[in-house]
Amino acid sequence: MTRTVYVNGQYLPEGEATVSIFDRGFLMADAVYEVTSVLQGKLIDFDGHAVRLERSLKELDMQAPCSKDELLEIHRKLVELNGIDEGMIYLQVTRGSDGDRDFVFPSEDTKPTLVLFTQNKPGLADAPAAKTGIKIISIEDIRWGRRDIKTVQLLYPSMGKMMAKKAGADDAWMVEDGHVTEGTSNNAYFVKDGKIVTRPLSNDILHGITRRAVLRMAEEAQMEIEERLFTIEEAQGADEAFVTSASAFVMPVVEIDGKAVGEGVPGPIAARLREIYLDESLKAAI
Numbered sequence: 001m002t003r004t005v006y007v008n009g010q011y012l013p014e015g016e017a018t019v020s021i022f023d024r025g026f027l028m029a030d031a032v033y034e035v036t037s038v039l040q041g042k043l044i045d046f047d048g049h050a051v052r053l054e055r056s057l058k059e060l061d062m063q064a065p066c067s068k069d070e071l072l073e074i075h076r077k078l079v080e081l082n083g084i085d086e087g088m089i090y091l092q093v094t095r096g097s098d099g100d101r102d103f104v105f106p107s108e109d110t111k112p113t114l115v116l117f118t119q120n121k122p123g124l125a126d127a128p129a130a131k132t133g134i135k136i137i138s139i140e141d142i143r144w145g146r147r148d149i150k151t152v153q154l155l156y157p158s159m160g161k162m163m164a165k166k167a168g169a170d171d172a173w174m175v176e177d178g179h180v181t182e183g184t185s186n187n188a189y190f191v192k193d194g195k196i197v198t199r200p201l202s203n204d205i206l207h208g209i210t211r212r213a214v215l216r217m218a219e220e221a222q223m224e225i226e227e228r229l230f231t232i233e234e235a236q237g238a239d240e241a242f243v244t245s246a247s248a249f250v251m252p253v254v255e256i257d258g259k260a261v262g263e264g265v266p267g268p269i270a271a272r273l274r275e276i277y278l279d280e281s282l283k284a285a286i
């Protein structure tokens, strides 16, 4: 089925949507993005994603393409036009183009480019991987220093997923100065003696919208949380490990660099958090 996508004010069949070859998103990766999940035709934590988008734009001195209300309307219209029950909405804002390639930013009145499209993923909430868990490898984190800004510079994370695939695993955790930063497209956690450990927020990691929600829900469920740096060895020796993201929700990790975590099966805390997260975020979905 041909998707209807959104580009700069227009809803078009995917094959007819175009962006300039001079667009800075294309030439310079001068762009930010968000991925919002859809469950039962509703947006999960739209507000969180909209607020983070605003922050990413601000950090890069990039103009907002439209208001938050307009963004919500576009998201909802795309869900409706494409009949999405479960899936994701990808949004990208670029600094646009003034018709040439230049390292210097174009003039301030250059219009940003706004593109959104849907990804239909029936069965997203019931992903089989949530029952088996995923295997990860560790790789060095060689990304730039502002990982808190959700830019489209995804070449290294993409290479990380390929390294994992080649090693017979599903994903990779990145390590800097001996400590885990995050997964290629998710935040990383382990559980030891009932305590959930994850790296604190800084410029070194993306401030996950799912992370924030899951930590809040864990706290409400009287679970103990410690935000601190941790190593791969600690996570390997933990009782459980898991990752969070808008598209994977809470996903158990059962193996790290070939070593089983705990019993090598999804742990009860990850399973419980996934259940609470899906339940609570669906209730609050709009």
Ligand code: PDD
Residues within 6 Å of the ligand: 035, 182, 183, 184, 185, 186, 187, 205, 206, 207, 208, 209, 210, 211, 244, 245, 246, 247
């Ligand atoms: N990735 N860390 C990184 C590097 C990410 O790319 C993501 C999200 C996260 C989790 O953030 P959130 O909970 O807000 O989704 C953490 C999205 C899903 C992606 O690139 O597809």
